[in-house]
Amino acid sequence: MTWEMPEKWARAGAPPSWSSKKPSWGTEEERRARANDREYNEKFQYASNCIKTSKYNILTFLPVNLFEQFQEVANTYFLFLLILQLIPQVSSLSWFTTIVPLVLVLAITAVKDATDDYFRHKSDNQVNNRQSQVLINGSLQQEQWMNVCVGDIIKLENNQFVAVREGHCPSRETNMKVRQAIPVTSELGDISRLAKFDGEVVCEPPNNKLDRFSGTLYWKESKFPLSNQNTLLRGCVLRNTEWCFGLVVFAGPDTKLMQNSGRTKFKRTSIDRLMNTLVLWIFGFLVCMGVILAIGNAIWEHEVGTRFQAYLPWDEAVDSAFFSGFLSFWSYIIILNTVVPISLYVSVEVIRLGHSYFINWDKKMFCVKRRTPAEARTTTLNEELGQVEYVFSDKTGTLTQNIMVFNKCSISGRSYGDVFDVLGHKAELGERPEPVDFSFNPLADKKFLFWDPTLLEAVKMGDPHTHEFFRLLSLCHTVMSEEKNEGELYYKAQSPDEGALVTAARNFGFVFRSRTPKTITVYEMGIAVTYQLLAILDFNNIRKRMSVIVRNPEGRIRLYCKGADTILLDRLHPSTQELLSTTTDHLNEYAGEGLRTLVLAYKDLDEEYYGEWAQRRLQASLAQDSREDRLASVYEEVESDMVLLGATAIEDKLQQGVPETIALLTLANIKIWVLTGDKQETAVNIGYSCKMLTDDMTEVFVVTGHTVLEVREELRAHGCISPSQENGALSGSVFQAHALEADMELEFLETACACKAVICCRVTPLQKAQVVELVKKHKKAVTLAIGDGANDVSMIKTAHIGVGISGQEGIQAVLASDYSFSQFKFLQRLLLVHGRWSYLRMCKFLCYFFYKNFAFTMVHFWFGFFCGFSAQVGHPQPLLACVRDGLCPCMEYPKLYEPGQLNLLFNKREFFICIAQGIYTSVLMFFIPYGVFAEATRDDGTQLADYQSFAVTVATSLVIVVSVSGWTPATGHFFIWGSLAVYFAILFAMHSNGLFGMFPNQFRFVGESLWLLRELGR
């Protein structure tokens, strides 16, 4: 039985909030659930299966949402300003200049939250109202999911979602996991017996560990252990069985799916951090300006203001020049607040969100085959994509497709699988002849292709070696078969290698048909042969081989073994020396082509020996201590003196476009490190085939040392030789362990960074993360990790940017990632196009934003010196729209990526340049109008230097200058002229006679714009 990780998990990002009626998880020490006894279970008040991921309802929405929003610094800052403005002595701008943006921001966020929550309500309802069959009062009844309780027995059918978490259950990977019921429950086959089942499960409290479960079933006065093997998780799909019954142990929010769904990790970009510092600086600058102007005000009030009181007495609340200065400090904080760009955060988020959508929308990152678009799962990291220096890549499934294809084989000294054209030359790609015709075999897999007809001929001729070769492939594996209709065979393999081998055997006439725990049935050239399966000597990483011992219908016992060449070639019978050397040649040839190789061998066992061996094996498996070691030595004993049959070569196809992508990224000065669990030879081959390693690299340096000292020696030696930048580094398995744990971190890093390409093989998931951490820590560079499997999760989470390949190996990597797409080649587009654009746009935006704010705000500052520091504004606040640009992609010119890596476009220096420009603009924009206006009159002699004309002129010239200086090519025109047009439209509207007629006290500037137009027209 199988369950499948559901795609639903992908959207489990929203943190759920539960109503707090149930006991908190912290206090629950163990969980008890008795089958068919609701009253008993209700005592514990376990959470019901009704899930609630939504945050609000209609009544609570407004207060709760507002409360949440005011926890944001920006919003609180706005609120603070608003409160300041409500104090009449301080208020220097009309209150709506603050409330309008505040309400706008709050409203937009609220609408977004509301929509999100609406969808959550909808999906909650959908989930809660799903039907499931519950055993109530001795009969199965349809019940909604939300009404399922802990302790209920529910029936699940094939392809159904699991409603809750369940206990013991009959049940089975690439996302499929084998799950089995504990044997004692198998007698409860029918409803009536189940209804009487009164076992009680005592188990651990709810937690979020997906791969662990421990509990005990108390039934009929005995205890049965329950483990992860016996449970089904919520959100999974049942496969490979018609039905199963299960006891609900965790429901609703207690289920592991829900316990895992609160995953929110927060990564910040370097620009974010820089921005925070700059905002603090600017805030300090604002306070300084406020203080200067406040002191100015106090002095002015003391020197001039007191005498001016006949015309303008002080406000009642003001009793001294000092106090007036104090108030004017706050007034100026309000006026000059635009210099602290709190709206910056909102704008930056909006821009990033936009870029995330561009990534999602990109057709060129859409995988047609899998129908998956690229997805920006995090919206806050986009510009960092333009600064990546190190890419850490997994190999299998990331660089390669993880689709294994049986490509070549060597059978008793003869190699098959090379493609020859008609003339007998090795054929090049693209001019392949027709593939071999397998039509003689009705059970053949149509998708299997093989180009060398000689192998099939050998099979048809009845060559005994060849037959034995394929027989081994059809027997020695752990594949499960499924036959929906007669002749329609599906294999479920735990590793794609195995699947490829069994499929090859199938097509060459040795069809693995079915298996029971004791037998394996194979159709050999159309004849059913049932082998008795005596023992499986399973695969593990130390043994690197697996064997089966079978008895054929004639009664002969034979051991079939397949495994890694390094291991297996040492265990062969000495008589096969000659065959061994030819096979080794073939193996080297295959490995040189980047193929994954396995060696096959067999051994005949006589009845007596086997009986004795089986006895020893049994003893070993019952041993209390060091069971593993004992078994291993028993296995080792039988797997010796074997007869070599041949070798297989499986191609792990490179994904499309991988070499090109790597070449391009290398040109863009991005260093690519491949971290793989594979062995060194395979890794080197993949390195060559994806052009990471090239022939013009003067030396490929492999660290082979086994002890700390040796490794240190090697690193030192190469540390001196290799600044030439022209070599690739490879690190071996033992080396890795030493290099990372000992104090050699730095030496390793230096050597590795001096190399053009680095491949680390035999690394564990943890070591992958350590390598990333090492570079992150010492190189201060932006790192990106890309991978597809669960073993890459730690690396993806550690790196600045994690990219998940949504492919063959489940979705854990995608869930942990910030960006996901389905092919490695999309990385070039993500980095060189989206990354660079995001970075450029963000930098331009920030520079422009600071420039604009300073230009606009400093004018108020200058005007302060001319208006007795009375917090009068230099110009009315204009509205300014700003979204623009259009850039050429840097796919054609990868070098263009470098400014991002060096962080050239926005740093403290750039910031000060922008600020200086802004201040310069404000000086020009204030003092030129001042010089002109001070003495000027209109041509009819009437006064020109009035406050309103001056303010409108300054504002307009600022808008024009600032808009035009923000000019970028492309759509820029549209937005510049657009924003200017909007500005003038608003200006005319606000200053029109009509509005003045309606609200004479608000719209005081009547007539200004017409005058302005007239003046401009001259």
Add this chain to the structure above:
Amino acid sequence: MKRTSEDGQSKLPDNTALKQQQLPAYRLQLSATGVLSCFFATGVFCLGMGIILILSAKSIKEIEIKYTKICGNCAKLREDATNFDKECTCSIPFYLSETMQGNVYMYYKLYGFYQNLYRYILSRSNSQLVGTDLKDVGNCAPFSKSHDGTPIAPCGAIANSIFNDTIILSYKLNSSIPIKVPMLRSGITWWTDKYVKFQNPSSINLSSAFAGTTKPPCWAKPVYELDGEDPGNNGFLNDDFIVWMRTAAFPTFKKLYRRLNRIQYFIEGLPAGNYSFNITYNFPVTRFKGEKSVVLSTLTWSGGSSLFLGLVYTVTGAVTWLASFSMMAVHLTLKDRKVLFIQQ
């Protein structure tokens, strides 16, 4: 972000220019000749404008007479607010050496008077001034109501502080009998001010229209008696009042007071000769260390502009030219190398 959909094809992103970031882009292809000619043209324009503006500013005839010190007695008298009902006049003779051709405008100019203070600018009631609601004095603090609670019309600090000196220019034709130079007190306001922003409340006559309100504390006469000679120039529509109400941007400012009525001797303008200003000194400035002056000035086509704008244009033009010359030098020296680069 995207919700899972049953139909895989629907996940295919739309092929629109916006979503694929392929909106038409236009990148300026700047050529050296283009940029250089552009710079030259700008330089020529700026220099031309600058020279024209400087010449026209030079052609303006202007005389300014500061009379705070000259009328020191009056200034001292006005420093004490209790003397508000004592009249003080002061005569300032001067000699005009050149004829002032064309239209001549008379301004009063104040130094150190802050019409741009935040609370000062707000202290007015536009709805009152436009005649719709005489009693609306909400924004006028601290001059909204008199002690007995009657609303002030016109209310507010701006109106209260109106410039109330009377300046009369006389011309001594034959060094004996001075004749009063004819001056127009109309046409000195902005059109929108006079016809949109300021209206008298409608009633049979002005005094009844303003019934129920009181004059600002500093004023000698109520608003409907501002102009004794011209009954149409009273109430909120009084030109001097409107001019004053248009607040100045800087603490030093001049406001138009009168225009020369070009009749009799003055058809050509103000002829050279002996003149004198007869000033009724009412407006105290020494209290806040301010100064007053009276200005006579002619205008040109560009209004009464100073040299500043012309200078700015000239300097900009000069800098642009300098820049374009240096760019041209760079361009010419690098020209050969650039050609090679393109061919590569």
